[in-house]
Amino acid sequence: MNSKAPGFDDLVAAIERAHAALADQAAKAVNVSLTLRNWMIGHYIQTYEQSGADRARYGERLLDTLAQRLQQGGLKRVEARELRRFRQFYLAYPQIRETLSPESGSQLFPPAIRQTLSAQWPVADMREASPESSMAEVPSLPPANAGRLLLKRLSFSHFAELLQCAEPLQRAFYETEALRGNWSVRELKRQIASQYFERCGLSTDKATLAKLAQAGAEPASRRDLIRDPYVFEFLGLQPREVMSEGQLEDALLDKLQDFLLELGHGFCFEARQKRLLIGGEHFFVDLVFYHRILKCHVLIELKNDAFKHEHLGQLNSYVGYYQKHEMAEGDQPPVGILLCTRKNEELVEYALAGMSNQLFVSRYQVQLPGKDEIAAFLHKAVEELGHE
Numbered sequence: 001m002n003s004k005a006p007g008f009d010d011l012v013a014a015i016e017r018a019h020a021a022l023a024d025q026a027a028k029a030v031n032v033s034l035t036l037r038n039w040m041i042g043h044y045i046q047t048y049e050q051s052g053a054d055r056a057r058y059g060e061r062l063l064d065t066l067a068q069r070l071q072q073g074g075l076k077r078v079e080a081r082e083l084r085r086f087r088q089f090y091l092a093y094p095q096i097r098e099t100l101s102p103e104s105g106s107q108l109f110p111p112a113i114r115q116t117l118s119a120q121w122p123v124a125d126m127r128e129a130s131p132e133s134s135m136a137e138v139p140s141l142p143p144a145n146a147g148r149l150l151l152k153r154l155s156f157s158h159f160a161e162l163l164q165c166a167e168p169l170q171r172a173f174y175e176t177e178a179l180r181g182n183w184s185v186r187e188l189k190r191q192i193a194s195q196y197f198e199r200c201g202l203s204t205d206k207a208t209l210a211k212l213a214q215a216g217a218e219p220a221s222r223r224d225l226i227r228d229p230y231v232f233e234f235l236g237l238q239p240r241e242v243m244s245e246g247q248l249e250d251a252l253l254d255k256l257q258d259f260l261l262e263l264g265h266g267f268c269f270e271a272r273q274k275r276l277l278i279g280g281e282h283f284f285v286d287l288v289f290y291h292r293i294l295k296c297h298v299l300i301e302l303k304n305d306a307f308k309h310e311h312l313g314q315l316n317s318y319v320g321y322y323q324k325h326e327m328a329e330g331d332q333p334p335v336g337i338l339l340c341t342r343k344n345e346e347l348v349e350y351a352l353a354g355m356s357n358q359l360f361v362s363r364y365q366v367q368l369p370g371k372d373e374i375a376a377f378l379h380k381a382v383e384e385l386g387h388e
Contacts, residue, residue: 067080
C-alpha cells in the first residue's frame, strides 16, 4: 500500500530542508575556495621569494609593492599585512597541499594551478573529530588528512586566529578543540584569550576541564560563514550591501578623523594604520596625529566591542613605543586615546606616557577633547552609520 500523499506542511518542510542543506553547502564551498585562495597566495609568494628571477629588485619592498599592484587590479584584502598572513598560513599548514593534489579529486582549481604543486607533502590519516569525544591529554600535533578536515570545518578567520599561536602544539590543541566543539571565531578567540591550552596543561583532570570548556562554548553557524569579512571582500560585496565589523570600524575611523580635524585644537593628521615593529611582530595603530600645540603625538585605537583590559595594555605598548622611538627633540610624551563601543555603550580612556610635568598635564586637559565629548561623538556616529 502506498504511503499517504504529502500534505501542505510536508511541502513546507521539504522546501525548508532543501534550502537549509544547499545554503549550508554553498556557504562551505565559498569558505573553502577563499581559504584555498589565501593558501595559494602564500605559496606563490614563498616560491617567488626563494627563486623568483627578479626578486632582488624588490627586496624588503616586495609585499608592499605586490599589494599595491594587486589593489590596482581590483583585488580586495591584499594589503601587505594580509599578504604576510597568507605566507604565514602557507608555511604553518603544509597539509592543505593534499587538497590540491590530483589524488584528492579536487575540482576547485584547474590543472594548470594544481600542477604548480609538484611534490606531495607527507601526510598521515586524521579521524573525524566529534563533539562527543573526550580529551584526556593535551593532544599531539594532529595527524592529518588534516587538510580536508580543517578546510571543511574552519573558516579562514579561524585560521587567522590560530596563526597567532606561536607554538605548533598550542595551535594543534585549539584546532582539535575548535573542531570538537564546532566553535565560532569569537569562541576561539575567547578560549585562546582565557589560556585554555595552558590551563589544560596544568590541570590534573583534563577531561572534566574539556567538558566544562565545551559546555559553554558558542557554536559556529552558517550565518557566521556568510558574514565573515574575508568572505565579503572575496565575493566583492559592497559596504552598503553588508556592513562587516571591519567595514564598520573603517567608517567610524573616517568620521573620527574628520571630527578631530574639525575641532581645530591643533590636530595634524599623520598616519592611518601606522605599522610598528615590536619584538619581531608587526602591530598597527588605527590613527596617529601630531598635536602642534601640545607638541606630542596622539595615538588613537578604536575597538568595535566592549572594553577589555588587554585593549588598554595594547595602547600603552604603542604609547611606550612612540615615547622611546618616535619623540623628536622638544616633543612632549605621547598621548593615547582608547575608544570602545558595543551597541550603545561607549568608553574612552587616555593613556599617558611619563607626564609628570603638571603644566603639560593642565594644557593637555584643556587642548584635547574630553571623554564625554568623544563618547557623545562615538554614540552619534554609530547611530548615523546604522541609518545609512
